[in-house]
Amino acid sequence: MQFTDSHCHIDFTEFDAEFDSLLGKCAQQHIHRLIIPAVSPHYWQRLLTTCQTSQPCQLLPCLGIHPWFLTELNEQHLLALSAKVADHLNEIVAIGEMGLDGVIAEQQDNWAKQITFFEYQLYLANQVKKPVIIHHRRTHNEIISLLKKTPASCGGIIHGFSGSYQQAMTYIEMGFKLGIGGTITYPRAQKTIKAVSKLPLSSLVLETDAPAMPIHGEQGKHNTPLTLLTVFDTLCHLRSEPPEQLATALENNINSFLGNTG
Ligand SMILES: [Zn+2]
Numbered sequence: 035m036q037f038t039d040s041h042c043h044i045d046f047t048e049f050d051a052e053f054d055s056l057l058g059k060c061a062q063q064h065i066h067r068l069i070i071p072a073v074s075p076h077y078w079q080r081l082l083t084t085c086q087t088s089q090p091c092q093l094l095p096c097l098g099i100h101p102w103f104l105t106e107l108n109e110q111h112l113l114a115l116s117a118k119v120a121d122h123l124n125e126i127v128a129i130g131e132m133g134l135d136g137v138i139a140e141q142q143d144n145w146a147k148q149i150t151f152f153e154y155q156l157y158l159a160n161q162v163k164k165p166v167i168i169h170h171r172r173t174h175n176e177i178i179s180l181l182k183k184t185p186a187s188c189g190g191i192i193h194g195f196s197g198s199y200q201q202a203m204t205y206i207e208m209g210f211k212l213g214i215g216g217t218i219t220y221p222r223a224q225k226t227i228k229a230v231s232k233l234p235l236s237s238l239v240l241e242t243d244a245p246a247m248p249i250h251g252e253q254g255k256h257n258t259p260l261t262l263l264t265v266f267d268t269l270c271h272l273r274s275e276p277p278e279q280l281a282t283a284l285e286n287n288i289n290s291f292l293g294n295t296g
Pocket residue numbers: 041043071131193243
């Protein structure tokens with residue numbers, strides 16, 4: 035069995051000290067591909083350079099602007115994103131991480147700015163024919179209505195999916211896959227767990243969101259892509275398919291996501 039972490043931030047400086055050993059361990063555990071969304075213009079070049087260097091696992095970069103990182107950014111940074119994407123179109127696999135975060139909107143009073151940055155990145159992805167990676171927090175309704183206005187023509191991943199079966203199916207019908215991560219290891223996440231247990235297998239991809247989103251029992255610790263195997267084990271308990279069949283399907287789903295890239 036082989037695995038892909040569809041969402042982790044191992045380009046962050048907090049991984050510097052363990053970077054080589056961590057990737058070595060991922061390769062040993064058959065985590066052979068890592069998709070790394072970008073969060074802020076400050077990290078773009080560092081991320082691209084890391085992914086260009088030979089590594090024991092395949093590192094697949096994305097370019098985008100995360101809704102947590104908008105302070106100090108302005109519309110010039112959106113133009114810079116378009117230029118950077120054009121320069122690295124063959125290297126990147128998606129536009130993201132983009133999205134809407136309801137908690138940050140309250141804390142920073144930046145809802146309108148979040149919408150501007152999200153819509154721009156949706157347009158950009160369609161223009162360059164790339165899928166999108168979308169962050170959500172208390173914003174399913176707003177994201178769904180923006181996606182109805184501007185459908186993501188190459189689909190994408192709803193990262194760190196948590197929500198109901200109905201919300202999941204709405205995204206799936208719009209061409210999205212759902213990023214299944216540490217949330218399903220928390221017994222309190224019953225709504226998400228129930229949804230994931232019966233969603234179409236063709237819609238699921240695994241992720242860790244490392245260093246964020248630690249699995250149950252590891253709260254407060256720094257998360258790594260190695261916890262992908264715990265997420266997979268948890269998923270195996272929720273689903274009726276045997277592990278080999280699940281693993282093969284999850285890899286095929288990533289291939290189809292990557293196949294959507296231009
Ligand atoms: Zn992320």
